[in-house]
Amino acid sequence: MNLDIERPGAPTPPSPANALLMQFTTAYWTSRCLHVVAEFGVADALDNGARSTEALADATGTQPHALYRVLRLLASVGIFELKDGSWHHTEASRLLRSDHPGSLRDYIRMLGLPAFWDAFGDLDHSLRTGEPAFTKSHPEGVFGYLAGHPEESRIFNASMTSKSHGDIAAILPAYDFSQFAVVADIGGGRGHLLRAILKRSPMTLGILFDQPHVIADVVPEKDEKLSLVGGSFFADPIPEANAYLLMNIIHDWPDKECIKILSAIRNAMPQDARVLIIETVVPSTPEPHLSKELDIAMMALPGGMERTQEEYSTLASKCALRLVSAIATISPYSILEMAAA
Numbered sequence: 001m002n003l004d005i006e007r008p009g010a011p012t013p014p015s016p017a018n019a020l021l022m023q024f025t026t027a028y029w030t031s032r033c034l035h036v037v038a039e040f041g042v043a044d045a046l047d048n049g050a051r052s053t054e055a056l057a058d059a060t061g062t063q064p065h066a067l068y069r070v071l072r073l074l075a076s077v078g079i080f081e082l083k084d085g086s087w088h089h090t091e092a093s094r095l096l097r098s099d100h101p102g103s104l105r106d107y108i109r110m111l112g113l114p115a116f117w118d119a120f121g122d123l124d125h126s127l128r129t130g131e132p133a134f135t136k137s138h139p140e141g142v143f144g145y146l147a148g149h150p151e152e153s154r155i156f157n158a159s160m161t162s163k164s165h166g167d168i169a170a171i172l173p174a175y176d177f178s179q180f181a182v183v184a185d186i187g188g189g190r191g192h193l194l195r196a197i198l199k200r201s202p203m204t205l206g207i208l209f210d211q212p213h214v215i216a217d218v219v220p221e222k223d224e225k226l227s228l229v230g231g232s233f234f235a236d237p238i239p240e241a242n243a244y245l246l247m248n249i250i251h252d253w254p255d256k257e258c259i260k261i262l263s264a265i266r267n268a269m270p271q272d273a274r275v276l277i278i279e280t281v282v283p284s285t286p287e288p289h290l291s292k293e294l295d296i297a298m299m300a301l302p303g304g305m306e307r308t309q310e311e312y313s314t315l316a317s318k319c320a321l322r323l324v325s326a327i328a329t330i331s332p333y334s335i336l337e338m339a340a341a
C-alpha cells in the first residue's frame, strides 16, 4: 500500500519568513504558561529536590495532566527540567520562586493579572482610538484601577521591585549619586532604587514620594535615612531635594502630563539641583530593543510611551529644564540628566 500523500508540487521546508511569523504569532502561548505557573506558585512548591507532576499538582491545586503539559512547554525553552520522571529547577525556573533574591515572580504575575492581560487582547482599541487599551474595560486607567484594587496594587508594587533587581545593579555604578545631600525618588514605589542608592551613599538622605496608598505599604527599615511622603505629583507639593529620581515614571504618561510633572519638580527644586530620568531610550536604528517592547506596553496600559533622546530634550525645554547628558548603563536603561535651563 502506498501511504504517500499526494501534494501538488514538490514539498518545501518552511521559509525563514514563515518561521518568523509562526514564532511571533504563537509566542504568547509560552508567555501565558509562564504567567499561570507564576500565579499558582509552582516554583515555590518545587524546592531543591525533585518532585513528580502529581505532587506538584497536589501542592498547587492544579490538575496533573494540564500542569504536566504546561511544564513540558516551559521546559522546552529551559524553564524547569524533567529528569527521570520528576521535575527539577533550572536557573530560570528558580527566578520564579518568591524567596529568590532576584525573583521575577511578582513581575510575571502582574503581567498575567486579568486587567493587564486583557489590555493586550484589546490592543486594537489603542490603534482605533489612540487611547490606552486598558481603559476600554477600566475607564479610570491603570493607576486609578490599582488605587481601587488593593491586592492587584500590592502585586503591582511588588512587581516593580521584582523587575528592578537587574536594572538597579546597572544604574548604581553609572552615576555618582553620593554627590547629593538629599535625593527624592518621585513615584519611587516601595523605594527599591532609592534604598539601594542610600546604602551606597551613607551621607545622603532620601525622600520617597508616591501616592498615599503606595507609601502606606512601605515598611521603614531600622536606621534608614528615608522620609516617606504620600501625595500626587499632579496636585501636591513636591519636596525640596538636590536630585530627583524618576524611574519608569515619564514613560507612563503622554507629553501633556509629563510637562506637568517636570514643571512641578522644576518649580520646587533649588537652582543647582538635578533631575535624573531613568528610562529606556528608543534608538534611531531598527534593531530589537527593550524600549520598543515597553513602548507597546505603555500604549496598552497607562497610555504613555518610550521616547528618543531628542524627545527627552524637547520635553525638558518645555519645562524650563535642559538635557545635560544621557548616560548609558550596561542595561537597556539610560540616565537622562537634566538641570535648570
Ligand SMILES: C[S@@+](CC[C@H](N)C(=O)[O-])C[C@H]1O[C@@H](n2cnc3c(N)ncnc32)[C@H](O)[C@@H]1O
Residues within 6 Å of the ligand: 143, 160, 161, 164, 186, 187, 188, 189, 190, 209, 210, 211, 214, 231, 232, 233, 234, 246, 247, 248, 249, 252
Ligand atoms: C511604573 S511604577 C514605577 C515605580 C518605580 N519608580 C520603579 O521604577 O520601579 C509608577 C509609579 O508611579 C506612581 N504614581 C502614579 N501616579 C502617581 C501620582 N499621581 N503621584 C505620585 N506617584 C504616582 C505609582 O504609584 C507607581 O509607584
